[in-house]
Structure formats: structure tokens, C-alpha cells
Amino acid sequence: MASEVPPVYIGLKGIYVAKTALSYIDGERGRLIYRGYSIEDLAEHSSFEEVTYLLWFGKLPNRKELEEFKENLSREREIPDDVVDILRKLPKSSHPMDVLKTGVAALGPFDPDLPNIWGQHIHEKRTENLRIAIRILSKMPTIMAYFHRMREGKEIVRPRTDLSHAANFLYMMWGREPKEIEAKLMDVALILHADHGFNASTFACLVTASTLSDLYSAVVTGISTLKGPLHGGANEQALKMLMEIGSPERARDYVKAKLERKERIMGFGHRVYKAYDPRARILKKYAEMLAKETGQENLFNTALEVEKVMIELLGKKGIFPNVDFYSGQVYHMLGIPTDIFTPIFAISRTSGWIGHVFEYWEENVLIRPRALYVGPMEAKYIPLDERL
Ligand code: ACO
Numbered sequence: 001m002a003s004e005v006p007p008v009y010i011g012l013k014g015i016y017v018a019k020t021a022l023s024y025i026d027g028e029r030g031r032l033i034y035r036g037y038s039i040e041d042l043a044e045h046s047s048f049e050e051v052t053y054l055l056w057f058g059k060l061p062n063r064k065e066l067e068e069f070k071e072n073l074s075r076e077r078e079i080p081d082d083v084v085d086i087l088r089k090l091p092k093s094s095h096p097m098d099v100l101k102t103g104v105a106a107l108g109p110f111d112p113d114l115p116n117i118w119g120q121h122i123h124e125k126r127t128e129n130l131r132i133a134i135r136i137l138s139k140m141p142t143i144m145a146y147f148h149r150m151r152e153g154k155e156i157v158r159p160r161t162d163l164s165h166a167a168n169f170l171y172m173m174w175g176r177e178p179k180e181i182e183a184k185l186m187d188v189a190l191i192l193h194a195d196h197g198f199n200a201s202t203f204a205c206l207v208t209a210s211t212l213s214d215l216y217s218a219v220v221t222g223i224s225t226l227k228g229p230l231h232g233g234a235n236e237q238a239l240k241m242l243m244e245i246g247s248p249e250r251a252r253d254y255v256k257a258k259l260e261r262k263e264r265i266m267g268f269g270h271r272v273y274k275a276y277d278p279r280a281r282i283l284k285k286y287a288e289m290l291a292k293e294t295g296q297e298n299l300f301n302t303a304l305e306v307e308k309v310m311i312e313l314l315g316k317k318g319i320f321p322n323v324d325f326y327s328g329q330v331y332h333m334l335g336i337p338t339d340i341f342t343p344i345f346a347i348s349r350t351s352g353w354i355g356h357v358f359e360y361w362e363e364n365v366l367i368r369p370r371a372l373y374v375g376p377m378e379a380k381y382i383p384l385d386e387r388l
Helices: 039-045 048-057 063-074 081-089 096-110 126-151 165-174 180-193 200-210 215-226 234-245 248-260 278-294 297-317 323-333 338-362
Strands: 023-026 031-034
Touching: 031 039, 031 048, 031 278, 039 048, 039 180, 039 278, 048 063, 048 126, 048 165, 048 180, 048 338, 063 126, 063 165, 081 096, 081 126, 096 126, 096 215, 096 338, 126 165, 126 215, 126 338, 165 180, 180 278, 180 323, 180 338, 200 215, 200 338, 215 338, 234 248, 234 297, 234 323, 234 338, 248 297, 278 297, 278 323, 297 323, 323 338
Parallel strands: none
Antiparallel strands: 023 031
């Protein structure tokens, strides 16, 4: 063994492993930008389709480019009947993230472009890879909505081409066209989760893509990584907590008791943000509107009180609401089942995952780190029958 022990960066904390121009988080000032554009501007003026174009092509589209991109996306929403059959055969109790992973994996072999790109660089197969990217992004909401209706014993609702990515998802889930505010809110949620610098799932996608595997495989890796509760999922727990509190008057005592027991309040704090998460601020505004619209002011007011107490007690430590605190509430107010919160995250983040893969492929280097061997250097092999 070498005499000098190299440094080991467990968990890669604080290690820069790539360069990116997709998104930047200023944790001190609570700022998030996608290619220089503030998340506030994008949430207010843009759409998920426009943001995806920005992430994939490096610039905002002009009207013609956007229309063309939207058309390409909307006509790819249907999934092959054989994949629908596969979804039907899955246990109704399956975790929706497993369904999404299975669905995307199953789509791969049906993609006519897949056999032609295998192992080749993006420079050679740019058009094919773009078609594949569009198919994956467009079909993911269909997989989720179909499965959701199947498990509820309802007829599936085929996608429409005249609705936005966000509105069509809700339409396929519900079987009715969403109201304007519902569609806008889903669109905003998709924009807010589309990218977030480097994180476990984005990195995992790049590991797969760096071997010159294909986009289906990369996205399946991303979904698998996002499934873990340390990555996706805090919004479910934040919502559960608000339900448990039940009313604003009970918030202070609940929070204080939990903190005294050294327990964490879900939906607060962030590894990078040490200020108010800008995505939480945006969703809070919509949560207030939706609470009024749907008569769920009690839930929203309970959240406001929890936020007030938390900032009072822990704000000086840099603990503020994160995106999960308000996203869970907003999805719940929209009537979306809790176990579909993380799949929505995946449906949105696929835009960023693919954007990062495209960017990384430009100067692709196989990701192959090393582990410091700490096992024995020599061991004598003992035949099976002689082992104790
Ligand atoms: N509730 C109560 N106290 C908290 C919380 C919280 N949610 N978050 C951090 N703290 C306290 C810690 O107890 C610690 O206190 P100490 O200094 O007295 O020991 C201090 O703040 C720093 O905490 P760390 O865990 O070191 O902060 P880190 O930046 O590593 O943690 C994390 C970030 C894991 C997100 C943490 O804030 C947390 O567990 N939050 C709750 C879960 C959550 O909401 N996750 C979603 C994150 S957003 C997303 O993934 C999309």
C-alpha cells in the first residue's frame, strides 16, 4: 500500500466535479438562477416548456422556436399500448416512483432512435438524442397519470395536444381540464424544480451518461436516486406535520416541544440556502391564493404560524422554510395524492437532468473515482469444506 494516504472525500461534500452553466444557487442571499435568469422572473413570466428550452439549448426561445418546441413535446405524449399493458400489470400498491422508473425503462426499447445512438457521442447523434429527450420528458406525466387512474379503478384519460405540459398532466390525472390557477400553479411548481445545481440525482444521471449509455438509462438512474427520502420526499413529511398540528393556535407549542426534543421541523433548513429559499417564497404566494380559492385557509394559516415561530427561534442560525414546506401544501390543496409529490419532482427535474447530460456530453469524461482500499492486503484462500 502507498505510504501516503490520499484524502478521502466521503459523500463528495464540497467537491466540485464538473462545470455547469445551467443553474446557480446563491445560498447566502437566497437566490436561484437558471442561466442567469432569476427564478422569480421565470416563475412569473415563463412556462415549463420555455424553461426546458432554456436549459437544453442555452437561450430563451423566440416565439417561433417556442411554438415548434411545444408542438414537438405535445405530439409525443402518448405511450405505446404495450407500455400501458406493463403499467396495468404492476401491483396497484406500487410506489409511484417505482412505476415511473419502470415506465421510463420500458419506453426505451420502443424508441426507434435508441438502437442508432448506442455508445455514440452527442456530436454525432444530436438530432436523435434530442428526439429521445423530447419523448422521455413528454411521456413521463402520461405514465404517472395512467397508473394513478388504473390504481383507482378508473379509465385512463388520453393526453391532449392543445394543453400545456402542466395542464395536460392535471387533465390526465383528473379527467377534467384544470382551472387557470391550478394549471398555472402546476406550471410554476415544474419550473421551480426543473434544476438545482449539482445534487445526488443529477450527479447519478451524469455517471450513467458519462459511460455513453443512453438518455433513458440516465433518467432511470435519476429517478432511482431521487426516490430516496434523503433527496425527494421532505414535502410529504412537512404536510403530515401541518395536518398533525391541525390549527394555527397549536403551532407554537408543537414546534417548541419538537425542538426541545431535538427533532427537526420538516421543510426547514437547507444544505446550501442559509436564507429564505426563493422557491418557497414563490410557492407561498400561490399557496395563499389557492387556500382562499379552495377554502383551506386553516392549513395555510397553520403553516404561516409554524414559519413565524421557526424564524423567531432559528432564523439567526440560517434556518428558513425550504421549497418542500410549501410544495407539499400546494399539491395537497390541488388534490394530488401524497405519494405523487416526488414523481412530480422527477417529472420536472428530468428537464434539468437531460440539460446536464447534454452539457456534460459536450466534453464527456468517464466518471470513475477511486475508493481507498482499507481491507487486508493478503488472505490465504481456505477451501469451503475447511472453513469454520
Ligand atoms: N429543524 C430544526 N433544526 C434544524 C433544522 C430543522 N429543519 N435544520 C437544521 N437545524 C439545526 C440543526 O439541528 C443544527 O443545529 P445545531 O447547530 O444546534 O446542531 C443546525 O440547524 C445546522 O443543521 P445541519 O444539519 O448541520 O444543517 P445542514 O445544512 O447540514 O442540513 C438539512 C440541511 C439536512 C436540509 C436540514 O436542514 C434538515 O434536516 N431539514 C429538514 C428536512 C428538509 O426539510 N429537507 C428538505 C431540504 S430541501 C430539498 O431537498 C428540496
